[in-house]
Every structure is written in C-alpha cells, then in structure tokens.
Amino acid sequence: MAIENRKVTVTVNGQERSAEVEPRKLLVHYLRDDLGLTGTHIGCDTSQCGACTITVNGDAVKSCTMLAVQADGAEIMTVEGLGTRNELHPMQQSFWEEHGLQCGYCTPGVMMAMIGLLKENPNPSEEEIREGMEGVICRCTGYQFIVSAVQKAAKIMAEANEKNDQKVAASQLVGEGNL
Missing domain, CATH: 1.10.150.120 ([2Fe-2S]-binding domain)
Incomplete structure (x- = not known):
C-alpha cells in the first residue's frame, strides 16, 4: 500500500512555499531537500545536537523533531531569513x-x-x-x-x-x- 503525499504550505523567511511531501518526512528534510534551504544542518537526527534549530511561529524548534505536515500553515524562519x-x-x-x-x-x-x-x-x-x-x-x-x-x-x-x-x-x- 502506497503512502499518499500531502500538500504542505508554509511561510518560510517571509515567502509562502508549498510542496507535496510524504507524511513521515521530517521538517529538516523538507527545508533542505524540497526548499533548498541548506543552512539548516542535520547533525544527529536524534534531537541532541541542535544544528537543525529554526523558529516555528516565533519559537525555537529542532526541525528534526517535527514532521513537515505538522508545520503546515506555520511561519518558519531559518538562518537564511535572518x-x-x-x-x-x-x-x-x-x-x-x-x-x-x-x-x-x-x-x-x-x-x-x-x-x-x-x-x-x-x-x-x-x-x-x-x-x-x-x-x-x-x-x-x-x-x-x-x-x-x-x-x-x-x-x-x-x-x-x-x-x-x-x-x-x-x-x-x-x-x-x-x-
């Protein structure tokens, strides 16, 4: 049985962005792979190092701990937006x-x-x-x-x-x- 992709729309660094993503895709991978925002680094994939920290609706979040679909509708800032x-x-x-x-x-x-x-x-x-x-x-x-x-x-x-x-x-x- 195939997993059905879901559309995710977020405002990243002031710009609205959308993509079809697999429901289990981590936000860090969505930012890097789908949106090309490689300033958000992947250090451990276990939420220990913090290299993937961004802000979501103004709060600091480790993007390896959040699914892209959970961010749908959110305001995100990466280091590229500073x-x-x-x-x-x-x-x-x-x-x-x-x-x-x-x-x-x-x-x-x-x-x-x-x-x-x-x-x-x-x-x-x-x-x-x-x-x-x-x-x-x-x-x-x-x-x-x-x-x-x-x-x-x-x-x-x-x-x-x-x-x-x-x-x-x-x-x-x-x-x-x-x-």
Missing part, C-alpha cells in the same frame, strides 16, 4: 565580530536557538545564555565566544527596539498634532 550579505542581522554581525563561530556547522542552529532565547528574554545573563544553549552542541569551542556574541546581539537588538519605540511614540505625537 539577514542579507549586505545587511546582517545583529546576531550574525555579533557572531562575526565576537568570533562566535569556529567551523560553522553548529552556528546556524546556535543563532536560531539564541534568537528564540532573546525573544523570551531580551536581556539574558551569561548563565541564562548558557542555559539557553543546553540543547545545542558545539564541538569546536568552549562557548565563551558564543556567549559574548549573544550578549552583544542582545544589546544591539535592545538599542534598535528602543529607537523604534521612540520613533513610534514621536509619530503618534505628530499624528495627534502635539508637535
């Missing part, structure tokens, strides 16, 4: 400047896990960053440069949010005729 070559996301820029990557294999998963952490806790302590990395294994480093990169990214992102809040407040005042 920034561009000309305009890096603060997390990418901080990893570059603080030497937060070694071989680079785990880096996309670490970045996406830390994006999830900063969504929940925009100003984490060193201990909270280290706890947030518990699901991601890097075999090349002692994690200190990663921690420094996340601290720097958190600071940059907080400053950007503060500027945006100030712009919104100013535009509301202008809109009300108060300036």
Whole structure:
C-alpha cells in the first residue's frame, strides 16, 4: 500500500512555499531537500545536537523533531531569513565580530536557538545564555565566544527596539498634532 503525499504550505523567511511531501518526512528534510534551504544542518537526527534549530511561529524548534505536515500553515524562519550579505542581522554581525563561530556547522542552529532565547528574554545573563544553549552542541569551542556574541546581539537588538519605540511614540505625537 502506497503512502499518499500531502500538500504542505508554509511561510518560510517571509515567502509562502508549498510542496507535496510524504507524511513521515521530517521538517529538516523538507527545508533542505524540497526548499533548498541548506543552512539548516542535520547533525544527529536524534534531537541532541541542535544544528537543525529554526523558529516555528516565533519559537525555537529542532526541525528534526517535527514532521513537515505538522508545520503546515506555520511561519518558519531559518538562518537564511535572518539577514542579507549586505545587511546582517545583529546576531550574525555579533557572531562575526565576537568570533562566535569556529567551523560553522553548529552556528546556524546556535543563532536560531539564541534568537528564540532573546525573544523570551531580551536581556539574558551569561548563565541564562548558557542555559539557553543546553540543547545545542558545539564541538569546536568552549562557548565563551558564543556567549559574548549573544550578549552583544542582545544589546544591539535592545538599542534598535528602543529607537523604534521612540520613533513610534514621536509619530503618534505628530499624528495627534502635539508637535
């Protein structure tokens, strides 16, 4: 008896994408094989290493633990959706400047896990960053440069949010005729 494929439609990095997939296909394989988003790495297929971490509806998820059909209708972000070559996301820029990557294999998963952490806790302590990395294994480093990169990214992102809040407040005042 043949397994019938199912259509899966997701929004990945801001773009709607659809494909017919086998119901047992893992999300990591859908992203890599069907959509060509190879920044999401396959490290272990057992949910131990975290190299396949992405965000699904804003939450960090190990994509090897989720079926593609479970993501139908979801908003997904992979490392490819963070920034561009000309305009890096603060997390990418901080990893570059603080030497937060070694071989680079785990880096996309670490970045996406830390994006999830900063969504929940925009100003984490060193201990909270280290706890947030518990699901991601890097075999090349002692994690200190990663921690420094996340601290720097958190600071940059907080400053950007503060500027945006100030712009919104100013535009509301202008809109009300108060300036």
